[in-house]
Amino acid sequence: MNYMPGTASLIEEIDKKQLVMLRDGRILIGYLRSVDQFANLVLHKTVERVHVGSMYGDIPRGIFVIRGENVVLLGEVDIEHEERKDLEKVSIEKILEAKSKLQEEKQEKEKTKFKAMKERGLMPTVEQSDDM
Amino acid sequence: QGAGMDNYQNNEDNIDLLNEDTFGAGAVEEDWELDHNQLVGLHEAIPLLHIQNLKTTKSLHSPLQLDDEELERSNQQLAAAVEELVLNSDQDQDMIDPAIWICYTSIKPIFPKMLVKCLNSTSSLHRGPSPTYGISIPSNNNHDPVDRSLPPRSVSPLFGSPSPSNMPIGTPPKHVIMNMMHHLEQICGPPYHLNVSSQNSGMPIGVPQPRNVVWPNQQPMNPLIAQDIMNRLGMRPPTPQPNHPSPIGSPRAFMVPPPRLMSNPRQMHLPPGGNFESLINFVKICTTRFMHPMPAPQFGPGHLHPEHSKYVRMRQQRYGGHDSMGRSRGGNFFCLEHQYEERIGIPGDPYANIMNQKEKDWVIRIQMMALQSDRPEIDDYYYQNYIERRLREGRLNSDQSKPARLITPTKPNLENRKYVPVQFSNSLGKLTTSSVYNPRQIIDIVQTANQDEAGDAADTRQALSKRLVVYKTIEKAYEIIVLMEELQAQIQLCPPNASARRSLGDHLQSKTRQMLDVLDLHDGMAFDLHDDPIFQVMKIRKGKKLIGRTLHFLPQTHAVTVIQSIFSHFAILIKRDARD
Numbered sequence: 001m002n003y004m005p006g007t008a009s010l011i012e013e014i015d016k017k018q019l020v021m022l023r024d025g026r027i028l029i030g031y032l033r034s035v036d037q038f039a040n041l042v043l044h045k046t047v048e049r050v051h052v053g054s055m056y057g058d059i060p061r062g063i064f065v066i067r068g069e070n071v072v073l074l075g076e077v078d079i080e081h082e083e084r085k086d087l088e089k090v091s092i093e094k095i096l097e098a099k100s101k102l103q104e105e106k107q108e109k110e111k112t113k114f115k116a117m118k119e120r121g122l123m124p125t126v127e128q129s130d131d132m
Numbered sequence: 133q134g135a136g137m138d139n140y141q142n143n144e145d146n147i148d149l150l151n152e153d154t155f156g157a158g159a160v161e162e163d164w165e166l167d168h169n170q171l172v173g174l175h176e177a178i179p180l181l182h183i184q185n186l187k188t189t190k191s192l193h194s195p196l197q198l199d200d201e202e203l204e205r206s207n208q209q210l211a212a213a214v215e216e217l218v219l220n221s222d223q224d225q226d227m228i229d230p231a232i233w234i235c236y237t238s239i240k241p242i243f244p245k246m247l248v249k250c251l252n253s254t255s256s257l258h259r260g261p262s263p264t265y266g267i268s269i270p271s272n273n274n275h276d277p278v279d280r281s282l283p284p285r286s287v288s289p290l291f292g293s294p295s296p297s298n299m300p301i302g303t304p305p306k307h308v309i310m311n312m313m314h315h316l317e318q319i320c321g322p323p324y325h326l327n328v329s330s331q332n333s334g335m336p337i338g339v340p341q342p343r344n345v346v347w348p349n350q351q352p353m354n355p356l357i358a359q360d361i362m363n364r365l366g367m368r369p370p371t372p373q374p375n376h377p378s379p380i381g382s383p384r385a386f387m388v389p390p391p392r393l394m395s396n397p398r399q400m401h402l403p404p405g406g407n408f409e410s411l412i413n414f415v416k417i418c419t420t421r422f423m424h425p426m427p428a429p430q431f432g433p434g435h436l437h438p439e440h441s442k443y444v445r446m447r448q449q450r451y452g453g454h455d456s457m458g459r460s461r462g463g464n465f466f467c468l469e470h471q472y473e474e475r476i477g478i479p480g481d482p483y484a485n486i487m488n489q490k491e492k493d494w495v496i497r498i499q500m501m502a503l504q505s506d507r508p509e510i511d512d513y514y515y516q517n518y519i520e521r522r523l524r525e526g527r528l529n530s531d532q533s534k535p536a537r538l539i540t541p542t543k544p545n546l547e548n549r550k551y552v553p554v555q556f557s558n559s560l561g562k563l564t565t566s567s568v569y570n571p572r573q574i575i576d577i578v579q580t581a582n583q584d585e586a587g588d589a590a591d592t593r594q595a596l597s598k599r600l601v602v603y604k605t606i607e608k609a610y611e612i613i614v615l616m617e618e619l620q621a622q623i624q625l626c627p628p629n630a631s632a633r634r635s636l637g638d639h640l641q642s643k644t645r646q647m648l649d650v651l652d653l654h655d656g657m658a659f660d661l662h663d664d665p666i667f668q669v670m671k672i673r674k675g676k677k678l679i680g681r682t683l684h685f686l687p688q689t690h691a692v693t694v695i696q697s698i699f700s701h702f703a704i705l706i707k708r709d710a711r712d
Contacts, residue, residue: 007499007503009495009496009499011492011495011496014487014492015481015483015484015485031481031483033483033486033487034486034487034491035487035495036495037495037498037499037502042486044483
């Protein structure tokens with residue numbers, strides 16, 4: 001922070017590997033190449049990491065330009081400690097399969113919940129939140 | 133098939149519309165081929181310059197009076213001047229959005245050709261294409277050659293950024309014009325200040341508005357050319373004005389801010405167009421000259437208190453060189469010892485430095501400007517109060533020889549004690565321990581004096597409603613006291629400026645009157661022991677604090693009333709205080 005002591009800026013995070021969490025719940029990992037005053041980001045060698053349980057899979061995405069308002073948080077990835085022993089890396093197909101299975105299960109649960117509520121005379125509301 | 137053809141036709145229409153938007157009316161309505169031929173055959177024909185705003189300069193000769201040689205010379209001069217202006221701006225390049233530099237360099241080869249226009253002497257009401265830097269301008273159907281002003285642009289400008297009105301707050305003004313003025317200054321005399329407010333003259337993005345600068349009458353250059361440049365740059369034509377020194381001189385020359393800026397110490401005005409060296413000087417000047425008369429200089433968020441920044445720099449020198457990741461701190465803004473070349477790619481990362489230092493500085497500049505604020509005590513509450521407290525305590529952590537030690541409460545170490553079974557003197561054998569079947573009183577429950585508050589069931593409702601009234605009073609009074617304290621703070625910070633102080637003072641007066649109403653304190657009211665609203669308020673903890681704060685603001689008589697009430701009920705209040 002040579003130029004703006006006491007403040008935080010994304011300029012220092014440039015050219016470093018970042019983990020970016022978006023408002024829709026996606027997690028992107030890539031090298032931050034450029035920012036602007038709105039915190040729009042340019043990510044290079046981006047990889048979308050999908051987590052299901054203790055498994056995860058990386059989908060290569062290339063170059064991302066992300067609009068700043070959709071970013072929840074971002075943080076630098078420590079390359080030396082990047083490997084996680086508690087998580088198991090799987091192939092893309094497998095993780096996507098697992099993810100869709102998870103979605104189905106969730107939907108089933110929601111359906112039964114709604115049905116139960118309706119039976120009791122309550123009107124279920126659909127959650128409209130921003131993160132998953 | 134018919135439908136297909138229709139679509140094609142429709143698409144053609146759409147394309148035509150788009151054509152107008154993209155390429156301007158010149159592509160659709162006017163005969164560009166004719167224009168082009170005329171331009172090409174220009175070296176044979178007499179080049180006549182496009183006359184604009186003729187009626188504003190009465191001393192102009194008509195174009196027909198200018199001879200070829202003079203015009204050629206002046207054309208070349210113009211070409212050279214404009215080229216220099218826009219392309220070779222090596223001063224203050226950091227104020228230009230780096231993203232649009234590429235556009236500048238790409239325009240370069242086309243310039244000389246674009247500068248020459250011809251005006252059809254038969255005045256066929258045909259307005260020749262003007263050098264619009266690739267921006268199209270809808271045709272001006274004004275047939276009067278005298279009133280040929282540059283019409284407002286209606287299409288998107290060259291550089292593709294949103295129009296100035298859509299720019300977010302915090303975007304810095306582009307100071308390309310400074311460079312243009314520099315070069316123009318070299319050609320003509322220095323500019324002088326003109327107090328004119330001009331609207332956005334529809335200039336392309338990237339060229340800031342030179343509102344207050346006017347050029348004196350140019351002798352060395354052709355007045356027509358000068359007109360041309362000025363109209364293109366959106367400046368007003370020279371009018372007889374007294375010679376004021378322009379405040380918009382070289383941005384680099386801005387070392388001492390004009391006295392006007394220093395009158396309000398609360399506000400930190402960034403020097404117009406200054407780079408950060410001048411900003412730092414500005415800050416230094418602020419602090420050295422004006423620190424003493426004021427209790428504490430109010431720095432906006434984004435600027436550290438000078439003592440604090442000294443400390444930060446010291447710390448950096450101690451720990452600088454490597455950050456937590458083990459990477460050495462790269463060539464950032466003020467890091468003068470490492471002047472890295474701006475090259476994309478470093479060994480290890482071929483894609484590094486895609487965002488060069490200038491672009492980074494540009495973003496930082498925007499961010500700093502967004503941090504500017506008129507009321508640092510609100511916007512930067514935590515830092516300001518922190519610094520204030522530190523100053524009061526007389527230390528800003530400038531010496532790290534003895535870091536402050538945290539004193540935590542210590543508990544006696546009970547683990548290592550030798551176990552001694554409980555024994556009483558003069559008793560035989562073991563003591564009974566308590567168990568579920570033989571419980572011993574472990575917790576002492578003491579009845580606190582709550583009797584004075586509770587009534588019987590009959591008047592709890594009444595008591596409750598009375599209490600509610602008091603609660604409401606307290607809340608209303610709180611609202612007022614907060615406002616009053618804020619006004620007080622503002623009055624103190626504000627310079628002894630009569631009008632501001634008076635208005636704030638009036639505001640305070642009205643609020644005080646409101647407060648009196650709320651607390652049921654009227655003029656000429658005698659103190660009544662049994663019906664004392666102040667006491668009711670004091671009985672409640674929050675009310676007590678409120679009264680304490682209000683006392684500062686109350687006029688004499690009412691303050692006396694309040695004190696009277698406090699003293700009369702002293703005993704009860706003391707008891708309650710002890711309980712609290």
